Amino acid sequence: MAKVCWPYFDPEYENFSNRINPPRVSVDNDSCHDCTLIKFDSINKPGILLEVVQILTDLDFIITKAYISSDGGWFMDVFHVTDQQGKKITDSKTIDFIEKALGPKGQSTEGVRSWQGKRVGVHSIGDHTAIELIGRDRPGLLSEISAVLASLQFNVIAAEVWTHNRRIACVLYVNDATNEAMDESKRLSIMEEQLNHILRGCEDDEKVARTSFSMGFTHMDRRLHQMLFADRDYESAGVTTTDCAPSFRPKIRIERIVEKGYSVVSVRCKDRAKLMFDIVCTLTDMQYVVFHATISSEGQYASQVHIIYQ
Numbered sequence: 666m667a668k669v670c671w672p673y674f675d676p677e678y679e680n681f682s683n684r685i686n687p688p689r690v691s692v693d694n695d696s697c698h699d700c701t702l703i704k705f706d707s708i709n710k711p712g713i714l715l716e717v718v719q720i721l722t723d724l725d726f727i728i729t730k731a732y733i734s735s736d737g738g739w740f741m742d743v744f745h746v747t748d749q750q751g752k753k754i755t756d757s758k759t760i761d762f763i764e765k766a767l768g769p770k771g772q773s774t775e776g777v778r779s780w781q782g783k784r785v786g787v788h789s790i791g792d793h794t795a796i797e798l799i800g801r802d803r804p805g806l807l808s809e810i811s812a813v814l815a816s817l818q819f820n821v822i823a824a825e826v827w828t829h830n831r832r833i834a835c836v837l838y839v840n841d842a843t844n845e846a847m848d849e850s851k852r853l854s855i856m857e858e859q860l861n862h863i864l865r866g867c868e869d870d871e872k873v874a875r876t877s878f879s880m881g882f883t884h885m886d887r888r889l890h891q892m893l894f895a896d897r898d899y900e901s902a903g904v905t906t907t908d909c910a911p912s913f914r915p916k917i918r919i920e921r922i923v924e925k926g927y928s929v930v931s932v933r934c935k936d937r938a939k940l941m942f943d944i945v946c947t948l949t950d951m952q953y954v955v956f957h958a959t960i961s962s963e964g965q966y967a968s969q970v971h972i973i974y975q
Contacts, residue, residue, distance in 0.1 A: 687769040692760045694753050700729055700745045701754040705767050709740040714958075715949050717742060719884060720766050722942040724759065725749055731941065733958035792846045793822055793838045796856075797877045799892050800864030802833040810835075813859045817852065818842050827889045832898040834889050853878060886939070890946040913965075927956075927974040936967035948973060 688707035696702050705717055714733060721728060721744060730745035748754060754763075798810065807826065814821060814837075822838040841847050860876045915934035922929065932944065941960055948955055948971065957972040 688767060690764055690767040692754065692763055694755065697745065699751075699753075700747050703742075703744045703746055703763065703767075705740075705742045705744075707740050709735045709738050711954070712949065713740050714742070714955050715887075715945050717744075717767060718942050718945050719887065720763070721746060722886070722939050724763070725938075726754070727751070727938070728941050728960065729962050731958065731960040733955060733960075735956040792844070793840045794846045794848075794853075794878060796835075796837040796839060796860075797875075797888070797892060798833070798835040798837070798860060798864060799875050799896050800833055801866060802828045802831050803866065806833065806863070807835075809863045810837075810860060813856070813863060814839060817856055817859075819847070819856070820844070825885055825889065827893065829893055830898045832893065832896060834892040834896070834898075836885055836888060886942065887946065890943070890950060894947070894950040927972055930969075930971045930973060932967075932969045932971075934967055936962045936965055940967055941969065944969060944971070 686708055688705065690706075691702075691704045693702040693704065703721070707713060718728075725748070726744075726746040727749065728744055728746055732743045734741045746754060754760060800806075811821065819839045819841060822840060824835065824837045826833065826835045828834075839847070847853060857876045857878075864876065913935040915932065918931040920929040920931075930948075934940075945955065952975055953973040954975070955971050955973050958970060960969045961967070
């Protein structure tokens with residue numbers, strides 16, 4: 666048999682460009698009297714905008730303005746942020762975390778990049794198992810899920826639940842009576858069967874409900890976005906904008922610039938926490954790249970313009 670030889674690939678080569686041109690981050694409390702400016706420059710790469718917005722969102726920052734630009738192979742952001750009380754970011758530990766998470770160390774050390782409590786997976790908060798559930802929402806559903814886990818002698822350590830258009834997506838951290846992660850296939854199989862039965866309710870369609878076990882590292886909010894997008898929750902007939910006051914109904918306009926090969930997405934709606942994160946997540950899930958954007962908020966309203974391409 667002929668011997669096949671493959672060229673050697675140095676695993677450090679992937680980080681070579683980061684070592685030559687490391688990302689730069691600055692936290693500026695002097696330029697504006699009412700907010701902190703976070704400036705971030707780095708080599709452009711897929712998903713970089715979502716990573717940056719995700720870190721700022723995990724810190725519960727309010728993004729009042731943002732300017733996003735990618736020119737060639739370089740990516741440049743400026744974020745105007747405050748804390749939840751509308752004040753500048755002055756805590757030294759928080760500033761140190763921002764500089765580490767967005768700087769060169771954050772690019773090479775995945776664990777630095779996430780604020781505590783925002784990752785799902787067995788090793789994220791100790792020896793636990795993460796359970797992902799998605800199904801039809803209804804009154805009493807969480808109580809029934811808790812009853813199943815209690816009957817199987819599982820402890821719920823933490824959980825996050827989202828509902829949209831009468832669908833529910835949930836990530837649960839659980840362990841067993843010995844405070845260890847559960848890896849016994851038989852018990853996990855029983856749990857999956859019972860939870861699927863509850864999630865399915867009276868429906869027989871297998872697509873209606875799903876239970877799975879997460880064994881990797883995933884950002885919690887990011888994972889819930891992915892679960893609902895894969896479930897195509899946006900196609901369901903649920904709450905409509907007619908339930909909102911006319912002045913708060915979202916106004917979305919998409920303009921296709923054919924000759925340039927990109928689209929301009931304009932959004933004006935009621936401002937809320939995590940709005941920019943949710944929009945960037947949605948565009949990323951749809952395989953769009955944001956290469957320019959301007960974001961601003963005026964009182965209760967938010968205005969965002971994203972220039973995107975696939």
